Every structure is written in structure tokens, then in C-alpha cells.
Amino acid sequence: MNVLFVASEVARYAKTGGLGDVSAALPMYLRRAGHDVRTFMPLYKTVDGKGANVVPLLRDVELRLGPHRYTFGVFVAERPGDAPVHLVDCPALYHRPGLYTGDPDEHLRFLVLCRAALEVCQRTGFSPDVVHCNDWQAALLPLIIQTRYRWDRLFEKTRTVLTIHNIGYQGTVGPHAVRDAGLADSANLFHQEQLKDGRVNFLLHGILYADAVTTVSPTYAREIQTPEYGVGLDPFLRARSSTVMGILNGVDYDEWSPEKDKLIPHRYSAQDLSGKARNKEELLSKMGLPNVPGVPVIGIVSRLVGQKGFRLLEGVMPALLRRHRVQLTVLGSGERRLERMFSAWVRGFPKQVAFYRGFSNELAHLIEAGADMFLMPSLYEPCGLNQMYSLKYGTVPIVHKTGGLADTVKLWDPDTGQGTGVSFANHDARAVQWGIEAALGLYADRNVWRRLMHNGMSEDFSWETQAKVYERVYARVVGGG
Ligand code: ADP
DSSP states (O other): OEEEEEOSOBTTTBOSSHHHHHHHHHHHHHHHTTOEEEEEEEOOTTOOOTTSEEEEEEEEEEEEETTEEEEEEEEEEEOTTSOOEEEEEOHHHHOSSSSSOOOTTHHHHHHHHHHHHHHHHHHHTOOOSEEEEETGGGTTHHHHHHTTTTTOGGGTTOEEEEEESOTTOOOEEOTHHHHHTTOGGGGGGSOHHHHHTTOEEHHHHHHHHOSEEEESOHHHHHHTTSTTTSTTOHHHHHHTGGGEEEOOOOBOTTTSOTTTOSSSSSOOOSSOOHHHHHHHHHHHHHHTOOOOTTOOEEEEEEEESGGGOGGGHHHHHHHHHHHSOOEEEEEEEEOHHHHHHHHHHHHHOTTTEEEEESOOHHHHHHHHHHOSEEEEOOSOOSSOSHHHHHHHTTOEEEEESOHHHHHHOOBOBTTTTBOSBEEESSOSHHHHHHHHHHHHHHHTSHHHHHHHHHHHHTOOOBHHHHHHHHHHHHHHHHTTO
């Protein structure tokens, strides 16, 4: 199949979270399965083509979006065995301090990405069977294809799949978005009541017009169809529930497994865990914490935003740190309040807590490899990748039982010796305290802990399996099902 894959980030070139990992891995595995997949993302200022063969494909293409005019070019980055990544070059839009902005032209930045992808199809004669749109940034593509590009027989058979990686980000813009999308002639196809209220919700229009809607775990697929988790879009998802499907993200074990990880100092396996202990020493030394034998280390690697649930820790962590011999290594950045919370613990517990404020892929790998436990108290979690990475690294996850965390972490059962981590059902301070203390209790029993680590390390969430599920979704929409 010919697949056009459009996403705002693709790891290796630019990444802020799980979307980047998925957009790097899924096209690669689909390509290995024999499909012609072409990925599109913006050429942000920070994109580094190191290790790829980057060649120019188009330059100085003029694009008109309502009253706005842009000129873009396209480079193609290729790596052996990988799907080509098309980098849309438009410095006026993409050379900003971060990948995402709160600027008034944020929607235009991604409309240019979408339009550029279609323009490249036309200029190269690439007729996609499936356009795979990711998140709000690409969610208007189904409607754009069905209207503005309808005349072109190249797209006659094209079907669309929208994947929602996080329903918390919907791309809500004023009514001028209709004109900016070049769809003034098709304003009647937008959600009329919202338009009257002065709103255009990009993600909603993906849900309305894509041939299939997927999200990144079965539990999240159910959750977002409820008012509690749907962030206002649940009625629209329920109306299309027969096409809404949850497909768990996979893990690229070439990048994220202790046997193959090129970013950690000591590789190890379930059979020989000695490297893990040495990674722990390395982690503690790098984070400036003392290495005290027998003291467990809890790791956190995360965007520091409300969704991730760290505010639950505010009231309980200081007491836990006083009461237990435990250390905490945190990597992340985001909301000031959360950054200040972790910084305050570093000052209050300098031998127990270390916080690296920022983004570091290398440190993320070292925390996975060196920590004993991994904490994810997310309020909601569409899939979550770090808990799956943690399982493979023998780093026992402590998670709130929601979304993909519920689908991937099984609560330890002392009677059967089954289970891979600790999960708590309620999202409150007592529950997270219970979760952490339960994990500390299990850690104290070496045999139990070893079993838990082994159970987790033998779990398999590989992309080989998950990419096949996407293939079936593609086949279904192409076949008209
Ligand atoms: P989300 O997409 O909501 O951020 P996921 O768990 O799906 O959450 O994916 C997070 C990805 O981003 C993981 O690969 C994680 O290692 C990475 N990540 C998050 N924050 C950082 C950071 N500060 N430094 C390095 N990697 C990070």
C-alpha cells in the first residue's frame, strides 16, 4: 500500500513525547512489511539530519492559505531500512524557539505541513491508498482531501485514518481557520454550532471525516468515549464508535532494550543483571547522589504537565522521603509549579533527590537502565511508553491504572507470582502513597523483586505485532469496510 504519514514530530529529527517515538517506529515497521510509506514533518530549526542522507526534493513552492502566502521547500531524509522522512522547510513558520508555540499562527504552521504533503504527492505522482493523520495538527487533512483535492484523480481512492495520541490537545482556533485552511467554499462542512460560537476544533473534524479513528490503547479508546475523559469530544466519538479502535503503541526494542541500547554505559539482560547495578552507580554519580547499597532508586522521565499527575506527590513525597530509605531521580521540564516542587525536594533532601530540568534522551535511557522503579501517576495516559520501556529494563513500574498504563502493567499477585508492577486504581494522594510503599515493600524481598523484574523483562510489546494491526485497519478502510 502507498501510505502518506503526517505528524508534527518524528523522533531522531524532533521529539517532545511519545508521538515522536510512534511516528519514527510505525512507518519503519510498515516499510519493512513491504509498504511504500512516506512520512512528513516540519523542518524545525533544531532538526539535525546527522546519520541520514538528506537530499532536496522541491524548492520555492508557493502556497496560499486564505490571505496568507508561504514559500516552502522539501528535503527527504533517508536511512537504510527506514521510511523516507520528508522535511517541510518553511523558516517563517518553523524556526521558533520550540516545536510547538502559542503563537496566533500555530494552526497555519501545521496547515502548511498538511498542504505540503499533498502538493508533494501531486508533484511526484504518489497516489496514497491511505493518509495516516496524527493528532490535531493533521486532523483537517481528511476534509481537505475530500474537498479541495477532490478534483484530482490521484486521491480518488485515498482513504484516511486519524490517530489520536492525546485528546487533551485539540487545536481550537477562531472561525478564520476555515478561510486559512482554504476551505471557505466548504464552510458548511464544518461543525456549524461551534462555528457560530466562533470556534473551529481541528481534532473534531478529523473525528468527523476520517474513514477510521484510532487511538493508542484499548482502554483509552473506551475512556475517551466517556465525558470524564473525552474532553468534550466524547459524543462525537460515541457517534462513530464502530470505527474507533484502540491500538497499543509498540516499542522499538532496537532503541529501547538493555541488550541493544547504545546510549547506556553497561548493557545487560534478564540472564545477567550485573550491568544494571553498574548503570545504577553511573546514574547516581551523574545525578550527584550517594550510592548506598540496598537503597532503591525511583525514576521519573516526563513532560511536567498536569496530565502526568505529579501534583499528587506534593503532599506525600516529603513524608515518604523522611520515612523510607529511597532515592528519586527526575528528568523533565514543563510547568513552573512542578519544576519548583522537584527543585524544593532537591534542596530539602539533597542526598535522596536529584532533578535534571530539561530534555535529554541519553539521561532518559540511563534512568530506565539504572533506576529500580519507575513512577507514572498520570491522571490520564493514552498509551505511555516509559512504563513499557521500564518493563524491558527490569525497572518496575508504579502506575495509575488508566489508559495504556492499565493495559500494560499487571499488578503483582503474591499468590501466583504473576504480575509486572504496582498499579493503583484511584487517582488520589493516598493511592499513590500506597503504590510507592507497596513497591518499597516488594523491593525488600529480593526473591519477589527478582521475579517481578523477570516477569516485566519477558513482556513483549514489539512493533512487529502492532504494525500488523495498523495494516488491518488500512486494509479495512481501503476495502471500504
Ligand atoms: P507523552 O507522549 O505524553 O509525553 P509517553 O510516555 O507516550 O508520554 O512518551 C514520552 C516519551 O518522551 C518517552 O520516550 C520519554 O522517554 C520521552 N521524554 C519525555 N520527557 C523527556 C525528557 N525530559 N528528556 C528525554 N526524554 C523525554
